[in-house]
Amino acid sequence: MQEKPRARKGRRPTMVDVAREAGVALRTVSRVVNDDATVGAELVERVRSAIAALDYRPDERARHLRLGVTGTLGAAVRQLSHVNPVLRAVERAARAAGLMVLAASTEDDEKIERHVVESMCRRRFDGILLEPIGADHGYLVPELAAGLSLVAVDRPVLGLEVDCVLSDNVAGIETAFAHLVAHGHRRIAYIGDDERIYTAQERATAFRACLRAQGGAADAMIHTGPIQRERIHRALESALSGPSPATAVITGNATLSVETVRWFRDHADDVAIVGFDDSELATLLRPDLTVVAQDDAAIGDTAITMLRTRIAEPATPVRKVTVPVTLRARGSGETTPKRP
Amino acid sequence: MQEKPRARKGRRPTMVDVAREAGVALRTVSRVVNDDATVGAELVERVRSAIAALDYRPDERARHLRLGVTGTLGAAVRQLSHVNPVLRAVERAARAAGLMVLAASTEDDEKIERHVVESMCRRRFDGILLEPIGADHGYLVPELAAGLSLVAVDRPVLGLEVDCVLSDNVAGIETAFAHLVAHGHRRIAYIGDDERIYTAQERATAFRACLRAQGGAADAMIHTGPIQRERIHRALESALSGPSPATAVITGNATLSVETVRWFRDHADDVAIVGFDDSELATLLRPDLTVVAQDDAAIGDTAITMLRTRIAEPATPVRKVTVPVTLRARGSGETTPKRP
DNA sequence: GCCGATTGAGATAACGTTATCCCGATACCG
DNA sequence: CGGTATCGGGATAACGTTATCTCAATCGGC
Structure with a gap:
């Protein structure tokens, strides 16, 4: 079976290649890929055929750069290897909003926390959820001043005016x-x-x-x-x-x-x-x-809601949400005193 | 206190702005930021002062696009909310290699798995670790053909020739x-x-x-x-x-x-x-x-090593590594038969 | 039949970095 | 002293997408 044509050896096909293959302008390919209704049916068909022929797949790095939005939320949590039910709620709420949550752990280490959060900032994630460690978050000051959207989960970022969601x-x-x-x-x-x-x-x-x-x-x-x-x-x-x-x-x-x-x-x-x-x-x-x-689900949901609000309306006043907890009586706390 | 000058309201300063502020060319700023030793000390100082004055911070989205490398590995795991000690080893090994691991969970759902992995592909992560679910990974075929570097962890991707590391x-x-x-x-x-x-x-x-x-x-x-x-x-x-x-x-x-x-x-x-x-x-x-x-640590370390090899030398033959397990006798398996 | 509006498509710039290539100045060697 | 090589820095293109603006053709109304 004949190998599918490649635009160039070692490089994946782009919209420029698709445009050439379809005999249309680059902008037309972009319109088709983005379901722009102003393109005629014949051109749409030619573009789609070229996409299939070249096995073109969009590169979101370019899109992120041009749009200034990545559709990505970072979650800097203390331990990924441990149980973290809040993350389930966070991921589900993000997915429902068409966003992707990408998590990294800070391993309860302040240096690693700073490294992880700054890496996410350099990647210009749309927002960050942080499970803060330690007391000194000075490294966040310039990032917040520059427009970083961040919500602290489970504990506040001491000394900084940052959104926070935690249990009561x-x-x-x-x-x-x-x-x-x-x-x-x-x-x-x-x-x-x-x-x-x-x-x-x-x-x-x-x-x-x-x-x-x-x-x-x-x-x-x-x-x-x-x-x-x-x-x-x-x-x-x-x-x-x-x-x-x-x-x-x-x-x-x-x-x-x-x-x-x-x-x-x-x-x-x-x-x-x-x-x-x-x-x-x-x-x-x-x-x-x-x-x-x-209430892990409530914490997770609230965290995503607050972060999206912070992203969409940066001037929103900083909030601290306290989520109620629940006592579950299962036996070990219901016995009466027995020791002398 | 006077507000720090901003290049433009609502937009973060870029190297262009730093260049203007320092009175040098854009390329010079890039050289300084990247510690290029060919720039004279006086210009270095001017650039660094401008960086501080504008509070410039690099935007890696542009860098990723230009270089075609993101320094990011995706980890698509079944559950982030559950215990996953392999992830600790994965993160540590990646950090040691100067890479960032960003994890998302597939929630044991084949549709979500496909969504997560394809999202990572669209972001052109340098490689992906996958804890596969289900039997049908056809969606990976065109990605692998296009050059995706992927290592399966804990179980192989059935039907596809993909690197794999798992326990014995x-x-x-x-x-x-x-x-x-x-x-x-x-x-x-x-x-x-x-x-x-x-x-x-x-x-x-x-x-x-x-x-x-x-x-x-x-x-x-x-x-x-x-x-x-x-x-x-x-x-x-x-x-x-x-x-x-x-x-x-x-x-x-x-x-x-x-x-x-x-x-x-x-x-x-x-x-x-x-x-x-x-x-x-x-x-x-x-x-x-x-x-x-x-041996979670061995699995995680091996997974990162195999993925980096796949990224660096795509022609490497596909490997399947089986990591030994260990019996830990703690009592519950050492009793003799007692039932009739 | 003509004019204005609308529509479909294309040309080109923008996003923010790094690579490539080039230029001018300086230094060294013959 | 002249020629060549090297070095420091600059101009511009490239990465791959989307936005902005423009153009030409077509259609409808007067």
């Missing part, structure tokens, strides 16, 4: 605390993340407020720090020993829940637990894990 | 089977995925071969189908009942392991299990889950 951390902790109190618990411990992280600080601060409202001493029941198994296990040992051991634990995220449950199975079997955020394993344990669940 | 499914199943036999098990069941999926078929076929080698009837002990909790639980009920119930189970992937363990906790407590692929929860259960672990 405070209400989540309050709900968890009230739930345990309603089941008779009076000595409740908190196992949280490093408070330099925004959500960790919000959740820890909310927990302290709960303790103070209860009339209790605040800090002895709160254990925050990096997510390391040993640190978490030491915290649990401390919280659940001594003259007034905790009878219930609230954890600050799914990984902390995992490590807490791991410790429980060897060291404690009658401690109630309510964990922040849901995950697959929450229904694998005995009893099932009671959780404060974030 | 056969050896994994054989190892798991031999492990259970070594611990005295003679009636071993297999809970697998839908055999239309390549890896599922490979694993199921390997399991059948193990059964035949053992001299047993093949199909009664094999249960494959879609990953649905009810189907899996019915399969387990069937496998573990009757006159010759299985005393051990091998599962075909991490999700099947999850569902099998979920059923076990309510219905069976003395059945050995070896699961294909590792996950976080494997060490949360009692006993810990014995697994056949895939």
Whole structure:
């Protein structure tokens, strides 16, 4: 079978080649490719035949340059390799809007975050969703001044006026605390993340407020720090020993829940637990894990809506949207105090 | 504070603007930006001052068009929202090579897969990693003919001569089977995925071969189908009942392991299990889950290496790399038969 | 039959970079 | 001192699309 004609060896056919093959002007080919109704039927047919003959396929790099719009949103997330249900909602909402989301991970590293975000800026993506890390986002200042459309997800970009969508951390902790109190618990411990992280600080601060409202001493029941198994296990040992051991634990995220449950199975079997955020394993344990669940779909949808608004109307005032969370009682948070 | 001068309202400054500001030619600005050593120090300084004054930032869309290289690799994966440790290795290997990986998910949907891959082709990404779904990849034929560099990960693109890197499914199943036999098990069941999926078929076929080698009837002990909790639980009920119930189970992937363990906790407590692929929860259960672990880092590194080779030397013969797996004995696969 | 409006199509510039080619000045060698 | 080579910098084209503007032909109305 005869090889299809190529415009030039090693180079893919362009509209110029299609125009030559069809015997029309370049502009005519562009009109046909873009379904411009002002081209006569005969020319349309000739162009389509040439497109098929040359196996022409559009090059959006040129189109992006000419139009100044790429139809692409970047998503700079902390970990692509981990579970990230918000991304599903983000991709679906973008696809519904005819946009493509391209994700890269920042690996919880500030240098990589800057590298990833600046790479996306250099590619002139139409907008960026960022799951921010760390405190210093100075590198964003000139990009925002130059017109970057960005929405922070899950935590704000501290120090900068940027759109943000996140869960209601405070209400989540309050709900968890009230739930345990309603089941008779009076000595409740908190196992949280490093408070330099925004959500960790919000959740820890909310927990302290709960303790103070209860009339209790605040800090002895709160254990925050990096997510390391040993640190978490030491915290649990401390919280659940001594003259007034905790009878219930609230954890600050799914990984902390995992490590807490791991410790429980060897060291404690009658401690109630309510964990922040849901995950697959929450229904694998005995009893099932009671959780404060974030509304990933709402976060994702809202993030895309806010980003599209920012792109379309850059003068829109900066917004911070807080998405409600939900307590899912599955058993582990409904037991009553059993320790002395 | 005086606003920084803008080349034109609403448009970002370009090299043309920098050239005007610095009083040099456009080409000179390009030379400076690209660290061309042939520009005199005085002109370099003037250009850099103009860059700072205008807050110029390079636009890689134009560069990509002119050079025909984007420095970007697309990763079309089944689910971004789920755990995907291979992606971590992919991103790290790409970063080390000065490339950016941008990922999108195909959501296990053939139409979405085609849409995502064709979008990446239209953007002329330098290469694509694909976690293929389904059987029909005809849409790739013209792209491959036109020079698309693509590596399939985790399963081959059936019917097309395309580079592929995947785990040694056969050896994994054989190892798991031999492990259970070594611990005295003679009636071993297999809970697998839908055999239309390549890896599922490979694993199921390997399991059948193990059964035949053992001299047993093949199909009664094999249960494959879609990953649905009810189907899996019915399969387990069937496998573990009757006159010759299985005393051990091998599962075909991490999700099947999850569902099998979920059923076990309510219905069976003395059945050995070896699961294909590792996950976080494997060490949360009692006993810990014995697994056949895939080498995610090796898969990711190999995928990037193969893709870069394909990009750099398109005439390279197509390769299929099989990455060894490892059995991790953690307890659940080491018990001896206990059922009658 | 003529004039004005509309339509279908084409010529060329634009987007913002980099490559190619060229020019003028300077330095070195014979 | 003259000729040739090299170097620093500039002019312009190229990449592949779409936008803008223009032109010619046709049609309808007076």
